[in-house]
Amino acid sequence: MNFKVWCLGWITCFTSLPAWGFVHIHQLKPHLDVSPAQPLISFFWNGAAPKLDAKDGVFDGAFSEASDRDLMELLLKEAVRIWTDVPTAYIEMEIVEKADVELDPDDETFSIVVEKQKSVAVAAASLPSFLSQDPDPSDVEKNPHLIHDCDISVSDSTVEAKSLLHTLVHELGHCLGLGHPHSTYQSIMSYATFDQSAHLYLDDEAGVTFLYPEPSESQEVKSITCGRVGGGDAAGGGAANLARLLMGLSLCFPFALSLSRLWRRAHSPRP
Numbered sequence: 001m002n003f004k005v006w007c008l009g010w011i012t013c014f015t016s017l018p019a020w021g022f023v024h025i026h027q028l029k030p031h032l033d034v035s036p037a038q039p040l041i042s043f044f045w046n047g048a049a050p051k052l053d054a055k056d057g058v059f060d061g062a063f064s065e066a067s068d069r070d071l072m073e074l075l076l077k078e079a080v081r082i083w084t085d086v087p088t089a090y091i092e093m094e095i096v097e098k099a100d101v102e103l104d105p106d107d108e109t110f111s112i113v114v115e116k117q118k119s120v121a122v123a124a125a126s127l128p129s130f131l132s133q134d135p136d137p138s139d140v141e142k143n144p145h146l147i148h149d150c151d152i153s154v155s156d157s158t159v160e161a162k163s164l165l166h167t168l169v170h171e172l173g174h175c176l177g178l179g180h181p182h183s184t185y186q187s188i189m190s191y192a193t194f195d196q197s198a199h200l201y202l203d204d205e206a207g208v209t210f211l212y213p214e215p216s217e218s219q220e221v222k223s224i225t226c227g228r229v230g231g232g233d234a235a236g237g238g239a240a241n242l243a244r245l246l247m248g249l250s251l252c253f254p255f256a257l258s259l260s261r262l263w264r265r266a267h268s269p270r271p
């Protein structure tokens, strides 16, 4: 193998690993005002629907003849189900039809309003509110770590049903407290993904589990034994340093061995 190609392979393998992970909508890590005892958030939908195309692209085509309104209701319920069914997170969401809901960032009503948008490029937008402008704030509004409101505005323009479902799951993710990860394609919250299906990736599930950890997942663990190398005293610190040194040498050994072989091969006399 060419020496330069070999070096390039090592560098590529150990420097290009992507930093996958979820991100929050803000460094305050705001989340919805729920608890394991009261895990439910209701989203109030104004009952309107966009013109839906390619209806056979969702639910295996079972509702390809459904009206726009009926299919919109199914898409909304499917979108909240996808987040609610994450087994390691306790959050629950439901869709309630309410004709007179409106977009108001401080009414503490979670609204989904289908309406005409100013820009045709906007399919939907969500507005998680956690820094209140209310002159007379409630206790929840006073807490910047709590999302006290999140309204979702959906365009009434024609859209494919599958694409709209993907968009609804994405916008609900913002209302849960998740932002746009720019270092991964493996998230429905990423702008970079070309996958229009509405399933969650591991990063999405990790994000919602971080914000709303299901207590039963940890209560089943009675005790945890942790291994730790070294300690605070001099003897423990010496052992830790020795362990790190040995670990480092063991990791470097294959690299050094193959490097020396290549070096010998490159400098050995040719017949």
Ligand SMILES: [Zn+2]
Binding pocket: 170, 174, 180
């Ligand atoms: Zn987004």
